[in-house]
Amino acid sequence: MSLTRTRRRGRTAAALLALMGLALLLSAPPSTASAGAAGQRSGTAGQRSSQPAHDPAMDQLSWLIGASARAPLSAAEIEQHVARQFLTAVGGPASVNQLLAELGTLTLQQVQFSEPDLVHAIVASSKVGTLEIELQTDTSGLIMIVLPLGVSQVAAPRSWHELDMRLRALAPEVSFAAMTMGPERGCRLVHGVSAATARPLGSAFKLYVLGALGHTIARHKASWNTGLAVHEQWKSLPSGVLQNLPAGTGLTLRQYADYMISLSDNTAADHLIHFLGRDAVQAQLFRFRNRSAERDIPFLTTRELFALRSADYPVLADGYLAGSRAQRTAELAALDRIPLSRLSGWTRPEMINQIEWFASPEDICRAYAGLWRENAKPGMSGIGGALSINDGGIGLDRARYPLVWFKGGSEPGVLTLNYLARASDGQITVSSVMLASPGSAFNEAAIAEEALALARGGILLASR
Numbered sequence: 001m002s003l004t005r006t007r008r009r010g011r012t013a014a015a016l017l018a019l020m021g022l023a024l025l026l027s028a029p030p031s032t033a034s035a036g037a038a039g040q041r042s043g044t045a046g047q048r049s050s051q052p053a054h055d056p057a058m059d060q061l062s063w064l065i066g067a068s069a070r071a072p073l074s075a076a077e078i079e080q081h082v083a084r085q086f087l088t089a090v091g092g093p094a095s096v097n098q099l100l101a102e103l104g105t106l107t108l109q110q111v112q113f114s115e116p117d118l119v120h121a122i123v124a125s126s127k128v129g130t131l132e133i134e135l136q137t138d139t140s141g142l143i144m145i146v147l148p149l150g151v152s153q154v155a156a157p158r159s160w161h162e163l164d165m166r167l168r169a170l171a172p173e174v175s176f177a178a179m180t181m182g183p184e185r186g187c188r189l190v191h192g193v194s195a196a197t198a199r200p201l202g203s204a205f206k207l208y209v210l211g212a213l214g215h216t217i218a219r220h221k222a223s224w225n226t227g228l229a230v231h232e233q234w235k236s237l238p239s240g241v242l243q244n245l246p247a248g249t250g251l252t253l254r255q256y257a258d259y260m261i262s263l264s265d266n267t268a269a270d271h272l273i274h275f276l277g278r279d280a281v282q283a284q285l286f287r288f289r290n291r292s293a294e295r296d297i298p299f300l301t302t303r304e305l306f307a308l309r310s311a312d313y314p315v316l317a318d319g320y321l322a323g324s325r326a327q328r329t330a331e332l333a334a335l336d337r338i339p340l341s342r343l344s345g346w347t348r349p350e351m352i353n354q355i356e357w358f359a360s361p362e363d364i365c366r367a368y369a370g371l372w373r374e375n376a377k378p379g380m381s382g383i384g385g386a387l388s389i390n391d392g393g394i395g396l397d398r399a400r401y402p403l404v405w406f407k408g409g410s411e412p413g414v415l416t417l418n419y420l421a422r423a424s425d426g427q428i429t430v431s432s433v434m435l436a437s438p439g440s441a442f443n444e445a446a447i448a449e450e451a452l453a454l455a456r457g458g459i460l461l462a463s464r
Contacts, residue, residue: 056141058111059117061133064146065108065123071100083142088249090243103148113398120398130186132393145262147390154449160191163457167193170454171415171435172446175199177361178458181372181420181428187365189427190462198358199434202409203239203264204416205296205357207367212276212284213257214374214383222275224254224382230267233336234274236303237343240265254382261390261407266276266302271369273301288367292358296328300357306343307335309350321354348441349413356414361432368405368420368430385419394419394456401459412441415448417455421464431458 063081067073075209078093089091117137124264125131128148138147158162167174179187189195198259210345216222232247242251242265253275259268273281278299285293300308310319316335320328357365375383384405392406415435422428433455435442 005308007312016297021043055114055116055119056137056408057117057135058114060137060141060143061108061119061121063134064133064135064143065106068100068103068106072097073100079144081136083144086144089244099146099148103131103225104134106131122448128231134390136389145389149332154453156453156460158457160461163191163454163461166192166450167433167454170450171437171442172439173199173436175361175432175434176458177365177430177432178462179362179365179430179432180367180462181369181430186428187362187369190431191458192361195361196291198295198360198363198366199416199436200352200356200411200414201416202356202414203266203269203361203432204364204407204409204418206260206264206406207364207371207418208284208288208290208296208299208357209269209276209281210257210261210274210386211288211367211371211374211425212281213253213272214371214380215284215287216276216280217253217382218374218377218380222253222377224257226253227251228253228271228275230363231271231274234267234271234301234303236266236270236301236305237306237340237345238266239263240267242267254385257382257386258389261386264407264409270301270303273299286365288370290359290363290367292360292363295358297325298332300332300355301336303340304332304335306345306356307338308355309346310344311338313346313350317351317355321351323439349411349438352411352413352436353438360364361418361434364418364432365430368418371405372420372428392417392419393452394421394459395452396421396456398461400424410444413437413439413449415416415442415444417451418456419459421459425462427460429462431455431462433458 050418060081067077073093073096075093078096079087082096103125107124108121109124110122112122112132114120117313119135121134123131131148134145134147135143138144157166167176175194177192178190180190182188217224227250227442230242230247230249230251235243237243240263242259253272256268256272259265260272282297282299284301285296290296308320320331323331364388371383371387374380387405387407388403390406391404392408394406396404396406401421401423403422406418408417410416413436417433419431420428421431433451435447435451
């Protein structure tokens, strides 16, 4: 079970879903310096390096492509190219070799854009097909993130009518909005389908955690460099990799934010909620003007959601729903004490319209607008840095749309894709696709490409 919209689509879905079991999204905790570079990049993403062949990221991409033909690799060679913290997080060099075994031999087809520490390229995989590779390096030039992505073959809709028809065919409950953010960074609806109707978010709730973190840092109650050790009791189930780190491992708040957004790391999200306090995240719902805020209180950690959905289900869940808000809040301490070993995922929708986090597409735009304002303040670019690491495979022309923010979420019966794109002329567009199927799980691998095409279409049509 995954509380995330992972980047898997089309003919790559089977291989990439299999890899999620160990570490599809290879990642190391970004160093403080490199995370700062990511934040600075949020204002300049998409600019092409004049000498990409001499950039660390391009050098490591060249090594990865060459190494794919020689796998399995020795641990010594892997450690020369991959950040040590990454290897700790994902289980050592064996995980890298397993990824390479799943992908087969890689051949470079096109470099889409590159910066010294980040490169996007199209490669051919002998076992998976055509892939987009996103590779990021740390300040030492070592690989800290490798994202193998599918390349969508589905065309974006050419009209709003076509988009609406295709959207309604995907799930029994749908919401959509394409909105622009004006000079005052308010949201203007260009086109919507039930745009004000809240749906279950899955991991998109992490936008509000990021907002609460930004609010705390902007008020100088913490900094991006503030350290926070991994707590055993705050670990959750995947998605993510931080649950694999030993308790006591020290990370910065910036690293937790990067993990939470780029890899949708559940353990990172729960650590931030505990650090900030549940009340701080709940206050952020109102600060970002979420019209369904009352449904999100008490604001659950992912571990608490897993407990309600898997430990003595549905007895615990039914009892939780029967209580008042105060009673539900009081029950959370007992949920937190349930051992992680008793928790598990699920394969069909379980109370997705009752026990979840909720927002509408219009709410998401207001959240992005709030994050955009906060990111523009001095010292606050860590927000944009986290949101721009993973563009969700949107497939936009990065010359025309040099900056993309993404956060999505999924679980059985839930899929939501939420993008902010800034065009080269400065126009900012938010596109949000929300799908829910309370009665039966849909095949996410089968519909994800279509949902992605609709999200991309929302941006393109609104930019006309």
